[in-house]
Amino acid sequence: MSQEKRKPRTVDVLPSDGGWGWVIVAGCFMVTICTRAVTRCISIFFVEFQMHFGHDYSGTAWIHSLVDCTTMLCADKPLTLTLKIVTSGISHQHMFSSWQCCDSSPLGSFIGNRFSCRVAVILGGLLASTGLVLSSFATSLEFLYLSLGVLTGVGFALSYTPAISMVGAYFSERKALAFGIAMSGSGIGTFILAPVVQLLIDYYSWRGALLILGGFVSNLCVCGALLRPIVLKEDEDEACPLARDSECGFKAPTEKEALQTKMDSERCSSSSSSSSSCSVSSLSCFQSLQEYSFLLMPDFLVLAGSFLFLANGCSLPFVYLVPYALDVGVSHHQAAFLMSILGIVDIIGNITFGWLTDRRWLKRHRKLCYMFALGMEGLCCLFIPLLRTFALLVPFSVLYGYFDGAYVALIPVVTSDVVGTSQLSSALGVAYFLHAIPYLLSPPIGGWLVDTTGSYTATFFLSGFSLIASSLLLFTAAVVRRCHQRQPRHGGANGAQAAPTGDPCCKSEPADFYSPKNKDMMITNTPATTS
Known part of the structure; x- marks a missing residue:
């Protein structure tokens, strides 16, 4: 009885899509x-x-860099929740929610798996709150690096991921709506907190505001x-996610492959303890290699390079918009209101562009839309540098916030089109890691x-050209791929179309398929039929 009382209260049911x-x-x-x-509001300080x-600008910028980088570096591998969302009937315009919530810190995963998500969030709250309180007593910038940059960043990483994962556990049919409401706290919170933080600084100084x-x-x-x-019951009738062939697109697992997988698992369970451990270790290593096989795909390498330019450019305006506005004569409250506009319009861009x-x-043409959003954000x-009044900076905040939310909505979609849904989880984990490096270095x-x-001209030019370079890199790769695909079609003396080369991927057109249960649209490549 004593052991049963110590166990946390759990519910062994299917997601209720409501209630608690x-x-x-x-x-x-x-x-x-x-x-x-x-x-986001740290830039107001x-x-x-x-x-x-x-201190100079470079030394002060390390504070914001460390907060973002600590949170991102703690992001190891996205939760398999993302894959479940994509294959359980949620349309692609809501995939931005799954991307934003899928970073799973190694420390947070350990605590969540060892204890519970409740413990992880509470511990993260204690660390983040302690970091902010200690920062109010800071005597040097180096003190803020540790308290506000590292300690608070680790606390945010611990709290953010487990809370998001719990939403996916409680919802199935209304999962998109639930994630949309939960994730809107980022933009709405920025809209409300930015002017409030400035008021706190005016009345209580920056120390009181941090406290x-x-x-x-x-x-x-x-x-x-x-x-x-x-504790969720397994839904055996749920449609299986489609695996992705690295060359020919999506393909469903055959009955023979499924039977072979089941026989392998039964063989491992029926073997002796020593041989079972060896087999499981070998299988785990093989699965790990297969899980990250997309790293050798040329398309993903181009996308990864684009992510580096993207992260290098997108973080600078959030750090330097308020200081720039103050430098050109905008009041403190109006400068804080610019951040509010960025936050609320970011949510609008997420929803409408998605x-x-x-x-x-x-x-x-989703990838082309993604390039367009990046290019417009860079422009x-x-x-x-030409906008030197509050009236001119407001349209910038509107446009930049909208296109910032627009490309965020398309990142998981574009990544899924490149690596497939079966490897989307791992690919987004790599994307988070790639974001961490520029987030740390670009503000300083x-x-x-x-x-x-x-x-500030050179700083904003660096941001703009980085975003445009991210878009142009993808556009150049798309043009080269299109030219390469058209080459075999103009062979022969009479200019006739060349015969197929045996690789069905060379001639493929996108086709729409639906999973048998949820009718979720999937994009796949199938050989084109010739008359």
């Missing part, structure tokens, strides 16, 4: 406010830190207490440019 699940959604909504929105400690934020972030512990553990690219007439950054580099040149 909406409490989980509300808790996750608060978690995204306390983590992602607070992280930039000028305060710089003036108080007397109050520490108390506010401690609500993560309350949110964690709401995460009631749940919905538009899910329409049938744009579905085949916005190039025009910032931008600060160094400000210190060297005496203006």
Whole structure:
């Protein structure tokens, strides 16, 4: 009896799509406010830190860099929740929610698996709150590096992932709606917190503002207490996800392959303990190699290079928009309101652009839409040096926020088109890791440019050209691929179309397939029929 009482209360049911699940959604909504929105508002403290400690732009920028990088570096491998979302009836315009929630920190995974998601979120809340409170007593910039950059960043990483995963556990049919509400806390929280943080700085100084934020972030512990553990029954009738052939697109596993997999698992379970351990270890190594086989795909290598340019450019405006606005004479409250506009329009861009690219007439051009969003975001950054009043900076915040949300909505879709749904989880994990490196280095580099040149022009040019380079890299690869595919078709003396080379992938057209249960549209490549 004593052991049974120690066990956490669990519910062994299928997702109820309601009930306590909406409490989980509300808790996750608060978690995204306390983590992602607070992280964005750290840039409001930039000028305060710089003036108080007397450091240059480059040294001050390390604080924001460490918060973002600590959270990203803690992102190891996305949860398999992403794959379940894509294959369980959720349309592609809602995949942005799954991308944002799928980073799973190794420390958070260990605590969540060893204890529970509730413990992980509560522990993360304690660490993040402690980091903010300690930062209010900082005596040097190096102190802030550890307290606000590392300690608070680790706390955010611990809290964010388990809370999001609990939403997926409680919902099935309404999973898209649940994730949409939960993830909207990032933009709505930024919209509300940005002016509030500036008011706190005006009334209580930056130390008092950080102390109050520490108390506010401690609500993560309350949110964690709401995460009631749940044990889900396996739904055997759920449609199996389609595996991706690295050359010819998607393909469904045959009955022979499924039977062979089952026989292998039974053979491992019936063998002796020593041989079983050896077999399981070998199988685990083989699965790990197969899981990351997409790293050798040329298309993914191009996409990875694009992610590096993207992360290098997108982080700079969030760090330097408020300092730039203050430098050109905008008031503190108006500069904070620019961040509010960025936050709320980001959510609008997520939803509307995702919905538009899910329409049938744009579905085949999603990658082109992704390139367009990146290019427009880069152009916005190039025009910032000409915008020197609040009235001109407001349209920039609107446009940049919209296209920032637009490309975020398409990242999981574009990645899925390259590696397939079967490897999407691992591919997004690599994408998070690739984002971490520029997130750490680009803000200090931008600060160094400000210190060297005496203006923000070079910093925003670096941001704009990086985003445009990310778009042009993908566009160039697409043009080269199209030219390479057209070469075999013009062979022969009379200019007739060349005969097929035996590789069915050389002649393929996208076709739409649906899973048998959920009728979720999947894009696959099938050989074109010739008359």
